[in-house]
Amino acid sequence: MPITAADQLDDGLSIAELIHAAGYTQRVRGAADYRLLQLISRIHEHREDQHIAQVAARAEQNPPAEASGIAAVLAPRDKYGPDGLERAIGDIGAELCVTPQRARRLIAAASAARYRLPETARALAEGFIDLDRMTMVVTRTDLVGSAEILRLDRELATAIFHRGPMSTQRFRTLVDRLIHKHDPDAVRRRAARTDENRNITIAPDRFATGQARISGSLPHEQAAVINARLDAMAKEVHRGDGRTLKQRRADAYVALARGLQHLCCHCDDCNAAPGPEPAPIAAPSPTEPAATSDTAGDTSATPQTCSHPTTPLMYVVVNLSTLLGLDNDPAYLDGQGLVDADTARALLAEAKRAYIAPSREDPAAERRYRPSRKLRALLRAGELCCQFPGCNAPVSQADLDHHHAHGDGGRTTPSNIGPLCRFHHRLKTFEHWRQYQDTWHTTVFTSPDGLRYVGNAYNGLDIFDTICREPVDRPPEHPTRSRFDQRRNASRARRQRAQQKWEKEHPPPF
Numbered sequence: 001m002p003i004t005a006a007d008q009l010d011d012g013l014s015i016a017e018l019i020h021a022a023g024y025t026q027r028v029r030g031a032a033d034y035r036l037l038q039l040i041s042r043i044h045e046h047r048e049d050q051h052i053a054q055v056a057a058r059a060e061q062n063p064p065a066e067a068s069g070i071a072a073v074l075a076p077r078d079k080y081g082p083d084g085l086e087r088a089i090g091d092i093g094a095e096l097c098v099t100p101q102r103a104r105r106l107i108a109a110a111s112a113a114r115y116r117l118p119e120t121a122r123a124l125a126e127g128f129i130d131l132d133r134m135t136m137v138v139t140r141t142d143l144v145g146s147a148e149i150l151r152l153d154r155e156l157a158t159a160i161f162h163r164g165p166m167s168t169q170r171f172r173t174l175v176d177r178l179i180h181k182h183d184p185d186a187v188r189r190r191a192a193r194t195d196e197n198r199n200i201t202i203a204p205d206r207f208a209t210g211q212a213r214i215s216g217s218l219p220h221e222q223a224a225v226i227n228a229r230l231d232a233m234a235k236e237v238h239r240g241d242g243r244t245l246k247q248r249r250a251d252a253y254v255a256l257a258r259g260l261q262h263l264c265c266h267c268d269d270c271n272a273a274p275g276p277e278p279a280p281i282a283a284p285s286p287t288e289p290a291a292t293s294d295t296a297g298d299t300s301a302t303p304q305t306c307s308h309p310t311t312p313l314m315y316v317v318v319n320l321s322t323l324l325g326l327d328n329d330p331a332y333l334d335g336q337g338l339v340d341a342d343t344a345r346a347l348l349a350e351a352k353r354a355y356i357a358p359s360r361e362d363p364a365a366e367r368r369y370r371p372s373r374k375l376r377a378l379l380r381a382g383e384l385c386c387q388f389p390g391c392n393a394p395v396s397q398a399d400l401d402h403h404h405a406h407g408d409g410g411r412t413t414p415s416n417i418g419p420l421c422r423f424h425h426r427l428k429t430f431e432h433w434r435q436y437q438d439t440w441h442t443t444v445f446t447s448p449d450g451l452r453y454v455g456n457a458y459n460g461l462d463i464f465d466t467i468c469r470e471p472v473d474r475p476p477e478h479p480t481r482s483r484f485d486q487r488r489n490a491s492r493a494r495r496q497r498a499q500q501k502w503e504k505e506h507p508p509p510f
Contacts, residue, residue: 015449016449016450016451017502019447019449019451020499020502021506024499024502024503024506026127026130027126027127028127029127029130030124030125030126030127030128030129030130030131031125031126031127033124033130033131033134034113034121034124034125035125036106036110037106037109037110037113037114037121037124037131037134038110038113038114039110040088040092040106040107040110041107041110041111041113041114043088043091043092044084044085044088044107044110044111047084047085047087047088047091048083048084048085048088049084050084050087051083051084051087052084085104085107088103088107089103089104089107090103092106092107105135108138109131109134109135109138112138112141113134113138116138116141116146116149116153117134117137117138117141117149117153117156118153119153119154119156119157120134120137120153120156120157120160121134122157123157123160123161128160128161128164128165129160129171132168133168133171136168136171136172136175137156137175140172140175140176140179140190141175141179141186143183143186143189143190143193144179144182144183144186145183145185145186148182148183148186149182149183151182152178152179152181152182152183155178155182156174156175156178159174159458163454163457163458164454164457165389165390165453165454165457166454166456166457166458167385167389167390167391167392168392169337169384169385169392170384170385170456170457170458170459171458172337173332173337173338173384173458173463174458174462176330176337176338177330177338177462177463180329180330180338180340184328187330187340188340191219191340191343194217194218194219194220195219197217198216198217198218198219198222199216199217200214200215200216200218201214201215201216202214203215214253220333220336220337220339221333221336221339221343221346221347223336224314224333224335224336225312225314227335228312228313228314229252229256229312230249230252230253231249231312231313232310232311232312232313233248233249233252233255233256233261233262233263233310234248234249234251234252234263235248235310236262236263236265236310237263237264237265237266237267237270238265238267238269238270239267240267240268240269241265241266241267242266242267243266248263251263251264313396314333314334314347314351315333315334315380315395315396316331316332316333316334316339316344316347316348316351317331317332317334317356317381317460317463317464318331318332318341318344318345318348319331319464319466320355322341322344322345323344323345323348325345327341328340328341328342329341330344330463331343331344332384332460332463332464333347334380334394334395334396335394335396338463354373354374354377356374356377356378356381356467357378357467358378358466358467358468359374359375359378359413359414365412366411366412366413367411367412368412369406369412370412371400371412371417375412375414375417376400378414378467379400379414379417379418379419380395380396380419381460381464381467382414382441382459382460382461382464382467382468383395383418383419383456383459383460384456384458384459384460385398385419386398386419386420386421386424387418387419387420387435387443387455387456388420388421388424388427388428388445388455389445389453389454389455391421391424393421393423393424395419397421398419398420398421398422398425399419399420399421399422399425400417400418400419401417401418401419401420401425401428401435402416402417403416403417403418403435403436403437403443404416404436415437415441416437418435418437418443418455418456428445431448432448433445433446433447433448434446435455441456441459441461441468442454442456442457443455443456
């Protein structure tokens with residue numbers, strides 16, 4: 001097969017140019033997706049107009065009686081045949097080779113992009129967000145009122161353009177925060193819908209023989225309870241257990257279905273312990289009563305179960321004023337996202353609490369490597385997930401990493417520590433990524449090739465601003481504020497000019 005010129009197009013590019021080309025391709029894809037939505041919306045409009053015209057023509061030929069209504073003039077083909085939306089679904093499904101459900105979602109997103117969220121759609125057209133994030137906004141704002149959606153759309157678009165790219169977890173939290181701000185009633189309506197639509201399905205896995213796939217939809221506070229319980233059971237076993245954490249979580253799910261509250265350990269010591277093997281569970285016969293919950297939940301007869309049960313943990317960040325009922329600001333449930341005030345108060349009714357305040361200078365603590373308990377709580381409350389660009393790992397499971405290494409003189413302070421998941425912690429340590437945090441808590445990563453990325457364009461300090469402590473030597477009116485703003489604007493302008501120059505020198509198809 002001969003090699004074409006297009007195959008050799010990127011052969012001479014450096015690694016930095018290849019990365020820029022990948023980013024440029026993503027932005028071009030966003031523009032193409034924007035046009036796709038516009039086209040889909042117009043197809044839908046044409047099909048609706050055709051359907052309405054046919055109904056109107058039928059009504060003119062056979063005017064209905066006043067009491068009979070428009071249904072009387074419809075022929076069976078018109079009455080039971082597809083309407084304009086269904087015709088558009090057929091067109092889009094055939095052309096894009098997607099299912100009717102996928103085509104319907106695209107049409108809904110296209111309509112919202114044209115009429116409900118035009119400013120956010122413009123961010124898609126300019127490559128600041130992708131189609132998945134656009135669809136996320138459309139779905140999550142579906143219950144927002146028509147008057148409120150205009151204000152939300154403008155504020156969301158402003159945040160997208162000024163803050164830059166952010167991970168899906170941060171972006172979803174930003175959208176939910178704006179919904180809480182502009183239309184709190186929509187939050188309650190969405191919670192009611194989520195509760196009504198809860199379900200669990202178990203079906204054969206289409207891609208792996210002999211396996212099944214479990215999926216479901218639950219209110220996120222209920223999902224967090226299940227997730228915390230599985231984590232706790234998976235961590236109960238001894239270190240000698242040879243299973244991975246994922247395998248132990250799966251076994252814990254099965255153990256819960258069997259009525260057990262603890263996970264059996266598979267280490268050598270526990271397997272060597274004498275005792276009867278746990279009997280398999282079979283369906284009871286019509287003449288034999290099923291085991292009661294007391295019998296099923298008794299784990300004393302299974303010596304393989306470790307004797308150190310772990311308490312399930314969930315991390316919830318909420319303002320004290322909300323907890324006391326003085327306001328209804330949303331709370332953040334780690335790994336899930338924003339929850340409404342009533343849900344947060346219910347989750348924290350009997351929970352262990354840690355009160356967080358802006359940290360004070362402590363020279364002795366700053367010299368220690370391990371941050372204090374209060375500093376760890378403050379750092380985790382100030383972030384939503386791993387700080388690395390695009391990562392959604394829960395902040396409670398992340399390592400607290402020194403930006404400037406402690407061994408090289410880095411201090412243990414909020415401005416020099418941030419959460420990184422274990423993968424990105426290793427990547428930063430061994431691949432020489434550099435990281436720093438500016439005065440306003442924005443974390444910037446510099447790759448080994450000199451490319452810069454913002455890691456926390458939206459974080460917990462945007463939701464809980466009372467835990468943010470401004471530097472004592474730089475009050476809001478200090479001239480350095482304007483100096484930094486000028487430098488940032490100049491730097492952004494240079495990057496934009498460099499990007500425009502590169503795009504001019506490398507036109508499509510790249």
